[in-house]
Amino acid sequence: MSAQRLTQGTRSLILQAAFEIVCVYGFAGVTLGHLARKVGMSKSGLFAHFKSIEQVHLALIAYAVDVFRSDVILPALDADEGLPRLEATMSKWLEWTARPGTFGGSPLIAGFFEFDDREGAVRDSLLEQEVAWRDHLRQLVAATVATGTFRQDLNSEQFVSELCGIYYSFHVSARFLRSPESRATALLAVDGLLNRAEVGTRH
Amino acid sequence: MSAQRLTQGTRSLILQAAFEIVCVYGFAGVTLGHLARKVGMSKSGLFAHFKSIEQVHLALIAYAVDVFRSDVILPALDADEGLPRLEATMSKWLEWTARPGTFGGSPLIAGFFEFDDREGAVRDSLLEQEVAWRDHLRQLVAATVATGTFRQDLNSEQFVSELCGIYYSFHVSARFLRSPESRATALLAVDGLLNRAEVGTRH
Numbered sequence A, B: 001m002s003a004q005r006l007t008q009g010t011r012s013l014i015l016q017a018a019f020e021i022v023c024v025y026g027f028a029g030v031t032l033g034h035l036a037r038k039v040g041m042s043k044s045g046l047f048a049h050f051k052s053i054e055q056v057h058l059a060l061i062a063y064a065v066d067v068f069r070s071d072v073i074l075p076a077l078d079a080d081e082g083l084p085r086l087e088a089t090m091s092k093w094l095e096w097t098a099r100p101g102t103f104g105g106s107p108l109i110a111g112f113f114e115f116d117d118r119e120g121a122v123r124d125s126l127l128e129q130e131v132a133w134r135d136h137l138r139q140l141v142a143a144t145v146a147t148g149t150f151r152q153d154l155n156s157e158q159f160v161s162e163l164c165g166i167y168y169s170f171h172v173s174a175r176f177l178r179s180p181e182s183r184a185t186a187l188l189a190v191d192g193l194l195n196r197a198e199v200g201t202r203h
Helices: A003-029 A032-039 A043-047 A053-076 A083-098 A107-114 A121-146 A156-176 A182-197 B003-029 B032-039 B043-047 B053-076 B083-098 B107-114 B121-146 B156-176 B182-197
Strands: none
Touching: A003 A032, A003 A053, A003 A107, A003 B003, A003 B107, A032 A043, A032 A053, A053 A083, A053 A107, A053 A121, A083 A121, A083 A156, A083 A182, A107 A121, A107 B003, A107 B107, A107 B156, A121 A156, A121 B156, A156 A182, A156 B107, A156 B121, A156 B156, A156 B182, A182 B156, B003 B032, B003 B053, B003 B107, B032 B043, B032 B053, B053 B083, B053 B107, B053 B121, B083 B121, B083 B156, B083 B182, B107 B121, B121 B156, B156 B182
């Protein structure tokens, strides 16, 4: 195995460990000390891979975005364009959050609250990802307008903002309140949002 | 001034500093070291007032709840029972979050994401406060049903969950995305939620 492949493997292990930490403790918990203990390396060993904790945080965001893309965005592309694809995306999104264990709970969302009043590269990166995700959702909504399912005059910004709200409420209900009703409540809210967007409905 | 009043005054100063920290850095940022630097005391000086950082976090939750009560819950009681009081509460809630500076951004909400996968007294206290707040919102909804404005068959759990979602989305939009449209978007979503709950509307 080449030295480069070994380095890549170690880097992946570090990011996997960082991902497990951020899911439980947020970005504030991803410190060099915590990470070094978890992967069984010295802090100086970590420095061979990442020059600062900020570099870890930025790589972690890219890593989480990759997981999100392969678990949520890509599988939904199998569904037909328009409403089926929008529904598949929303369903995968809710599923991802509710998954027990470390790979769930959308670590980036906790970051929205951690970095709302702080400046810097981590905030900028989180913001860029969230803007891209909302753009993706808006495109799915626009496609559902184009296929004739949703009203032509639908305000897609408003739709996406309300959809994100339903998602955040689901996240809090499922993972913080741990309510057994969280999924049913979210699906009912999503149904209402979709129905109100459809052609021929009052709005 | 008595020794007890001096102690109370110092305790308030410490909690005020902790509140300013939590608004920006979350609970993870409220460490004994950070707090000692901010109030200009030694860590051992802090220990005379709080036996552990967990005690600080618990006192901070109680402090934030007091601020929330006097800024949001109590002023809304001036409005008439039913829809006016529900609307006044929602309006004060949104206003509180959007306020620039330290007294805004509902520090407890960041805690929902920080403590979703962690156990302990801080989580338990945050949970208790959130359950109480949702109970308060449900009572306001029930009163709006009782005054005949909202439908008798309204699902108040669902209503409160969707309202919280609108609030979380507003919080992210105003404080993380820093969108100038955040308030208008939230008010439009709230209007829709209220209209759908009213007597004589389709649901």
